[in-house]
Every structure is written in C-alpha cells, then in structure tokens.
Amino acid sequence: MTGTPLPRLAPGSTIGMLGAGQLGRMTALAAARLGYTTHVYAPDAADSPASQVSAAATVADWDDLDALERFARSVDVVTLEWENVPVATVEHLRRFTAVHPGPNVLSVAQDRIAEKSFVNALGIATAPWRPAGSADDVARAVAEVGPRCVLKSTRLGYDGKGQARLDGGDGAAAAWAAIGGGKAGVEGIVEGFVTFACEVSVIVARGGDGAMVAYPAVENRHKDGILDVTIAPARVTPETAAEADRVARRIAEALDLVGVLAVEMFVTPDGAVLVNEMAPRPHNSGHWTMDACASDQFEQLVRAVCGLPLGSVERVADAEMTNLIGDDVLRWPELLAEPGARLHLYGKAEARPGRKMGHVNRLVPRR
Numbered sequence: 001m002t003g004t005p006l007p008r009l010a011p012g013s014t015i016g017m018l019g020a021g022q023l024g025r026m027t028a029l030a031a032a033r034l035g036y037t038t039h040v041y042a043p044d045a046a047d048s049p050a051s052q053v054s055a056a057a058t059v060a061d062w063d064d065l066d067a068l069e070r071f072a073r074s075v076d077v078v079t080l081e082w083e084n085v086p087v088a089t090v091e092h093l094r095r096f097t098a099v100h101p102g103p104n105v106l107s108v109a110q111d112r113i114a115e116k117s118f119v120n121a122l123g124i125a126t127a128p129w130r131p132a133g134s135a136d137d138v139a140r141a142v143a144e145v146g147p148r149c150v151l152k153s154t155r156l157g158y159d160g161k162g163q164a165r166l167d168g169g170d171g172a173a174a175a176w177a178a179i180g181g182g183k184a185g186v187e188g189i190v191e192g193f194v195t196f197a198c199e200v201s202v203i204v205a206r207g208g209d210g211a212m213v214a215y216p217a218v219e220n221r222h223k224d225g226i227l228d229v230t231i232a233p234a235r236v237t238p239e240t241a242a243e244a245d246r247v248a249r250r251i252a253e254a255l256d257l258v259g260v261l262a263v264e265m266f267v268t269p270d271g272a273v274l275v276n277e278m279a280p281r282p283h284n285s286g287h288w289t290m291d292a293c294a295s296d297q298f299e300q301l302v303r304a305v306c307g308l309p310l311g312s313v314e315r316v317a318d319a320e321m322t323n324l325i326g327d328d329v330l331r332w333p334e335l336l337a338e339p340g341a342r343l344h345l346y347g348k349a350e351a352r353p354g355r356k357m358g359h360v361n362r363l364v365p366r367r
C-alpha cells in the first residue's frame with residue numbers, strides 16, 4: 001500500500017457528483033444508505049436520474065466558473081459519474097475542494113490514444129493500434145495493423161458510437177467520414193480487430209491510502225455495440241481471471257486512482273487478456289454487485305472518496321445482469337412478477353431506442 005489516507009468524511013457530509021445519469025443516481029442511493037447527501041452538478045441535471053434522488057442539483061455548464069465555485073464550496077468532496085467532464089472543470093473545482101478521481105486520471109481515460117499509450121507503457125497488451133488524423137493516415141494504419149480493423153474517434157465515443165469497421169484500406173475515406181473525420185477536434189485511432197473468445201471486465205476500488213479491492217472478472221455480451229448481459233463471474237480459466245485481476249489492479253495503482261475503475265478486456269482464444277478501454281467510475285458491468293455482493297460498486301465509490309475503509313467484495317451469489325434498453329423497459333410488470341428478479345429503473349421519462357432505462361439482476365447459486 002502507498003499513499004496518504006484521505007480525511008475521513010463522516011456520515012452527514014455532502015458528496016458533490018459531476019454528471020446526472022443513472023450511475024450518479026445509484027451512487028446517490030448508496031450514499032444515502034450510509035447517511036450522506038448528494039449534490040449533483042451537470043448541464044442536464046434538471047429532473048435527471050441522479051437529481052431525482054439527490055438533496056440538491058445545480059444545472060449549469062461545465063465552464064461556468066461561478067457556478068462551479070458555488071457548487072464546490074457547498075460540498076465536502078467531489079466525484080464523478082462521467083469521465084468526459086472537461087479537465088479544466090476539475091482543475092477549477094480543485095481550487096476549492098478535493099475531487100476524486102483527479103485530472104491526471106481523467107486525461108488518460110478521456111482519450112483512447114492516451115489510454116492505450118498509458119496501458120502499453122505498463123507492459124500491458126492491447127490490440128495493435130495507430131493514431132490517424134486523416135483518411136490517408138487511416139489507409140496507412142490499415143496496412144500496418146492488418147486489414148480487419150476498427151476506426152474509432154479518440155474522444156467521446158461510447159456504446160459503439162464514433163466507430164467504423166474496416167476490411168482493407170479501400171473503405172478508409174468512408175470510415176474517416178463516418179466518425180466525423182475532418183471536423184474540428186476529431187481525431188482517430190485505428191485498432192486491429194480482435195477475434196475474441198469473450199469480453200470481460202474487472203472493477204477495482206482504491207482508497208487514498210492505496211488499499212484496493214477488486215470484484216471478480218465478469219463476462220460481457222454486447223448487442224448493437226451496447227452492453228446487453230453481464231455474467232458474473234466470467235466463465236474463463238482461473239489463470240485468465242487472475243490475469244484480468246492483475247491487469248486492472250496494476251492500472252488503478254499506476255493511475256494513483258482514488259475511486260472506482262472499470263477495465264474492459266478482450267480474452268483471446270488462447271486465454272490471453274488485451275485491454276480495450278477503461279472508465280474511472282462505476283460501470284454498467286458492475287451493476288450485478290448491487291444484489292450479489294456484500295458491498296456494491298457504488299458504495300465502494302462513496303467509501304473511497306469519503307476516506308472510509310473499502311467494503312467487502314464478497315459474492316453471496318453468482319449473477320446475471322440484463323440491461324433494459326429502450327422499449328425493453330415496458331416489460332417492467334412481468335419482471336416485477338418474476339420471482340427473484342431484482343428490477344432497477346432509472347427514472348427516465350422517455351424510452352428512446354438505445355437508451356439505458358434500467359436493468360434486472362438475477363441471482364443464481366455460486367458455481
């Protein structure tokens with residue numbers, strides 16, 4: 001263990017939350033369970049999933065310095081549920097209060113090139129990749145990493161958005177246009193396509209004193225680029241699970257993270273692990289912990305940023321988490337009636353296609 005313990009914030013303190021979506025909501029609920037209150041800050045915080053369950057909400061832009069200062073002075077610590085909060089916003093907040101995770105973590109996690117460079121520098125493998133700033137760069141990168149590849153925007157992509165598949169260099173111009181290439185601020189990264197046996201993720205919580213806990217690797221299945229089902233734990237060999245755990249802990253430590261980090265990885269057919277991406281916040285693939293573990297991922301975030309000891313990651317059952325995307329949420333009556341199904345809804349009024357509306361956890365006896 002390294003690091004300095006954070007000041008311990010007692011129950012009754014206020015946690016500031018940047019971002020107002022479902023991850024903020026579930027963190028606010030975990031905070032409330034431990035006697036903390038939450039103040040949400042986001043441009044879209046009005047009647048949001050997080051503000052519905054928080055004591056206060058500030059609706060203001062990320063560059064509204066006065067609103068940020070008022071917010072920072074009204075809370076005891078700040079955390080976030082969205083890693084793309086501008087680094088300048090966090091730098092400004094830090095003049096008035098502590099923010100965890102800090103700007104060093106965000107600048108790595110906000111940019112796929114920074115992220116992959118950071119991971120590779122630790123000796124951890126990723127898919128082969130090349131930066132691409134033009135259609136010509138894309139064509140050159142395809143020649144280098146191999147014909148089957150994916151072009152991704154380096155920033156602000158999620159749930160498969162800002163991505164284009166390539167099969168050979170011919171489609172370079174079309175792929176570049178598809179991710180918005182040529183628009184101000186858009187840069188690309190070409191990644192070799194990984195023929196994976198499965199996708200896994202590991203969620204690590206780390207305190208200011210360097211203490212760490214990690215949930216077991218889980219298996220993630222995607223549909224249309226969006227997480228569909230998480231199976232906990234992953235059906236991989238003990239060696240692969242241990243390697244995924246080692247990789248996630250190594251990254252959290254190297255980032256000097258205070259908070260929660262999700263690391264998504266590909267498992268190759270021979271059991272090797274390649275990092276795909278990371279998110280320094282609670283993650284959709286950790287929602288199963290809400291019903292199957294002694295302390296869930298949201299409580300771990302509260303504990304980490306409030307300087308409390310981390311909770312137990314003990315798993316009382318195996319679990320399968322299914323996302324409710326768009327109209328899936330209309331199935332709530334039958335899910336409520338299903339014995340043992342644990343329904344979590346996010347309070348979003350409109351069920352747009354592709355929108356995460358809730359999830360359901362089903363527990364099964366431990367394998």
Ligand code: AMP
Pocket residue numbers: 127150157158159160161191192193194195199222225264276277
């Ligand atoms: P991402 O936004 O990077 O998490 O990508 C979304 C999903 O696309 C991943 O979970 C994978 O299923 C797929 N994907 C992304 N990059 C690759 C890759 N290099 N090789 C194979 N599949 C990929």
